[in-house]
Amino acid sequence: MHGNGLGVPSREDVEKRAREIAMIDERSAEEFTDADWNQARRELLGEVDQNPPEEDANTLKLETEWETTPDNRGHKVEPPGADEDEETLGGHMVSEGVDEAARDQMLEARREELEQERDIT
Numbered sequence: 001m002h003g004n005g006l007g008v009p010s011r012e013d014v015e016k017r018a019r020e021i022a023m024i025d026e027r028s029a030e031e032f033t034d035a036d037w038n039q040a041r042r043e044l045l046g047e048v049d050q051n052p053p054e055e056d057a058n059t060l061k062l063e064t065e066w067e068t069t070p071d072n073r074g075h076k077v078e079p080p081g082a083d084e085d086e087e088t089l090g091g092h093m094v095s096e097g098v099d100e101a102a103r104d105q106m107l108e109a110r111r112e113e114l115e116q117e118r119d120i121t
Helices: 011-024 034-045 057-065 082-120
Strands: none
Touching: 011 034, 011 082
16 A cells, blocks of 8 residues: 555545554554644655754754865766666665555554453453
8 A cells, every 4th residue: 555656645545544653653543643644644645754854963063064165166076877866766665665564564563462462351
């Protein structure tokens, strides 16, 4: 279901994923939140997290080290070739596959935990 490229996800698809997210977070699937719904919708639409990284000592250092001088003209950078684009696309697809597999594993682990809890009680 994840990454299947079928266009805009249906309400049922978003709700199903929101319930899965709630289960992974060790809550009842029936008690999914607005945050779960929004995360599910973003995942299914393939949106990338647009939040900037946290500012810390390392990122502050990067800003202060960025200096240009009149005699620094830089250097020519070759435009990316088709091979690099294919590698980027392939890497992106692999990354999506790994993310999807991790979500599926977390969901399955939570389902197994719930089964074990039912057997104990």
